[in-house]
Amino acid sequence: MGELQANASNMLGMLRTISQEVNAARDLPAALAIIVRRVRAAMNSHVCSVYLYNAETDRYVLMATEGLNKRAVGKVSMSPGEGLVGLVGSRGETITLEDAMSHPRFLYFAETGEERYASFLGTPIIHHRQVLGVLVVQQKERRQFDEGDEAFLITMSAQLSGVIAHAEATGSIRGLGSKRGKGIQEARFAGVPGAPGVAMGTAVVVLPRADLDVVPDRTTDDIAGELIILDQALGAVREEVRLLSARLVKRLRPQEQALFDVYLMLLDDNALAGDVRRLIKSGQWAQGALRQVVEKHLQRFERMDDDYLSERAADIKDLGRRLLSHMQQAHQQTLDYPDNCILVSEELSPGMLGEVPPGKLAGLVSVAGSRNSHTAILARAMGIPTVVGAQDLPYTRLDGIQLIIDGYHGDVFTNPGPVLCQQYQRVLQEEESISRELDSLRQLPCITPDGHALTLWANTGLLADVPRALERGAEGVGLYRSEVAFMSTARFPSESEQVQLYREQLAAFHPRPVTMRTLDVGGDKPLSYFPIKEDNPYLGWRGIRISLDHPEIFSVQVRSMIKASAGLDNLRILLPMISGVHELEDALYHIHRAWQELVDEGHAVTMPAVGIMIEVPSAVYQARDLAGMADFISVGSNDLTQYLLAVDRNNARVADLYDYLHPAVLQALQQVVTAARECGRPVSICGEMAGDPAAAVLLMAMGFDSLSMNATHLPRVKWLLRQMPIQQARQLLQQAMQLDSPYLVHSTLQLALEDMGLGKVLNPGAGVQI
Incomplete structure (x- = not known):
């Protein structure tokens, strides 16, 4: 048992070392060379090779090897129907063979000297379900590769997949240039x-300030200027270290105080400073040179078995950050903003x-x-x-x-x-062109050709949203995100500050209704002064849960909203993340109490309508009970889709699975509308779905009374719905509800609307051929 644990520990150590080296590699060829060299040594095999798939030629090409003839790299290739490598790639499975030469798919290449190798272990390199290549180890004598060998190679292929995918995307698979910007291909x-x-x-x-990991390489012609920046940074950091040492001299033992001497030694020309100076003289700017030197020293220290020496890596990181901070101050004023600039960070x-x-x-x-x-x-x-x-x-x-x-x-x-x-x-x-055409619709109502009226509202959060919403003809606010104001401050805003914020929104849209959602933080909307640390924040403490746990915050906010509506009476309060009747009961108690307090204080305020957001699956199933207690229902399509499909909508890796036209989402929406109708309650929907013109056709057909969206989308939605008879929309909905795939729903809608000559406002950029 002890031997197994030791082997597992050694394997983890090797994996960690290889991963560090691969991530620090300057380019793809260097990363592949590290992989084949390290894997061959770790598995005690005679050969390790990487074959990458070339989609243009439909062949697996030998791109790196340790053990075969290096001259075969880039020359030896095979189709998915050829050889053992092609078999691994086409199946997308790991294949182990003790006697590879007896396999009918064995293929001999004279350039590699492969006839000497009897045993074969190959595993596909897969990224996002696509086979990028094959990682292979081979042995001269017959060898039965065990499960541990397979597990190790699969782990290495997973490590390699991200590196290769990244290299393909950036163009470095064909070799990156070192000149600024010229190494990135069309991707x-x-x-x-x-x-x-x-x-x-x-x-x-x-x-970002003082983050060495993200400093780019950048060539410079002003070597003298960059050396001055280095010397100034070194001088400033030496002074910082001396001051820190003097400040702590009475609180540290002599041996601990000696650590500051280590810092000063590392800043000498014999250590970090000298290496940085040499790189600058080769044409690298100071920040890039510093990053390269620090990375090199970190790798050296972190690989050391001695705990004391490996901990010195932290000292290197700290010195690197301090030096970088001063270098960045020297470059602070050099950022140039050309016309049509796109900020990237x-x-x-x-x-x-x-x-x-x-x-x-x-x-x-x-x-x-x-x-x-x-x-x-x-x-x-x-x-x-x-x-x-x-x-x-x-x-x-x-x-x-x-x-x-x-x-x-x-x-x-x-x-x-x-x-x-x-x-x-x-x-x-x-x-x-469409924008100019849609401008003429600004003051027109959203009424279908056969007389069905639908209300279009805007989502707001900032005062800057107000003019945009009014310019585009919004008939009110279906979702005011009150948390945006909370995110803009260094503390919870006071009652008077909140009253002023809410009054601006209510007055700007008066007499149109303004639906104000109570504080909805947590998940991906943190407050810096109210930190919430959770392993799974989307299923954690957020929305109404926080408000009910902190009635002192909730009550102030509700009082502020009601007080701000005095004399305007266009306020509607919306409660987020309601998952059951008990939460709604508790929230209504606090709201009624806040209103009564204001009345008792002599404020001339009316009790506003209170609605709930349905965005949690449990609320869909309790929609009838909830609608019976609330004044109105509003569906939050973004979160409801996310929770129904178990897909984080902010995660690019699973973004293709997030689809509000999924049949399950459509059925849930129809169920909510039916429940609201049975209780005689108005029902609206906010989120990305409401702003999608094609989806809006289905929502209108389902029976939603109003759609609330980003103001940018409002003219497109209005234009399409004014062309779409409600009867035809209901026929389209009936068709869509019979389908079992979101892709079929999208294509059915797209084709039907294009056939009606209404396709021009759908999915901008959809015709781009990538």
């Missing part, structure tokens, strides 16, 4: 739609948007973050096309290159070719 990166629209422009990469902040001169910002791309981040909400309010969650984007290498971002579908295209540019230019022209 598509999938993210999550943050704000609708299309943008074409130049990438401006905004790096690991995580965008509202402050970054404010740095861009007016009229120059065309789009936003965030590697991290979600569509509910403060920046994404602000981008939607400002009408700036945005993509978030683009996790595979090599963003530190994009500075200065051309980008196209598609905020409708969540795609980022790097260095787009002329064909792609022409296609997206047409999309932009179509958007402008």
Whole structure:
């Protein structure tokens, strides 16, 4: 048992070491070379090779080997129907053979000397269900590879899959240049739609402060200037270390105080500083040189078995961050914003948007973050096309290159070719043409040709949303996200501050109704001053659960809303994340008590209508009971879809599974409408689905009284519904409800609407051929 544990521990150690080396590799060939060398040694085999699939030639090509003839790399290849490698790739399964040469699919290549190897173990390299290649080990003598060997190789192929997929996407599979921006090929990166629209422009990469991991390589002609920046940073950090040492001299033992001497030694030209200086002289800018040197030292320290020495890696990291912070201050004023610039960052902040001169910002791309981040909400309010969650984007290498971002579908295209540019230019022209046509609908009601009326509302959160919503003819607010104001402050806003915020919204739309959702934080909407740490925040403490657990926060907010509505009387209060009757009962108690307190204090306020959001599956099944207690029902289509399908809608890896036209979602919506009708309650829907013109046809046919959406989508939805007779919409719904696949629902809707000549407002950019 002890030997097994020791072997497992050794294997984990090897995997960790190999992973670190692969992640630090300068390019794909280097990563492949590390894999084949390390795997051959770890498995004590004679050969380890990587074959990558070339879709253009439909062949598996030998791209790296340790044990075979190196001259065969790039020359030896086989189709999926040839050889053992082709068999592994076409099946997508691991294959183990003790006597490979006796297998009917064994294929001999003279260039490799493969006839000497008897045993074969091959596993597919798979990323997002696609086979990218095959990882193979071979043995001269007959060898029965065991389950441990298979498990190790499968683990290594999983490690390699992400590296290869990333390299293919960035073009480095064909070799990346070192010049700024020139190594990134035309490629598509999938993210999550943050704000609708299309943008074409130049990438401006905004790096977070003092984060070495994201510093890009960048060549420089001003070597003398970069050396000055290095020396100034070294001087500043040496002074910091001396001051820190002096401050702590009375609180530390002599041996502990000596650690500061270690810091100062590491800053000498014999250590970190000298290595950085040499790289700068080779033409690398100071920050990139620092990152490379720190990475090299970290790898050396972290591989050491001695605990004391391996812990020195933390000292290297700390010194690296300190030096970088001073270097970044020297470069602080050098950021250039060209016309049609597209800001790219690991995580965008509202402050970054404010740095861009007016009229120059065309789009936003965030590697991290979600569509509910403060920046994404602000981008939607400002009408700036945005993509978030683009996790595979090599963003530190994009500075200065051309980008196209598609905020409708969540795609980022790097260095787009002329064909792609022409296609997206047409999309932009179509958007402008449709926008001019839709302007004429602003003051017209949403009534179908056969007289069915539907109310179109806007979703708001910022005061900047108000003019956009009114310009586009919103008949009220179906969802005011009150948490946006809470996200903009360093503390919970006071009652008087909240009253002012809510009064602005209510007055701006008066006499139109304004539906204010109570605080909905948690999940992907944290408050910096109210941190919530949970393993699974989407199923955790969020929405109404927080409000009911903190009645002091809830009561102040409800009082503020009701007080702000005095004399206007266009307030409707909406409760988020209701999962059962007991929560609604508790919330209604607090709301009625707040209203009564205000009346007792002499305020002339009326009791507003109180509704619930149905976004949790349990609420769908209790919709009739809940509708009987509430004044109105509002479906939150985003969260309801997410919970019904068990898909995180902010995760780009499963974004293709998130689909509000899934039959299960359509059936749930119809069930909610039926329950609301039976109780005589009005029912609305807010979220991305309401702003999709094709989906809006189905929602109207189901019986929703009102649709609430981002103001950008409102004119398109209105135009289509004004052309669509309610009887035809109901026929389309009947067809859709018989289908068992979301893909069939999409195609049925698309074809039907195009046949009616109504396709021009559907899915902008759908005609782009990627």
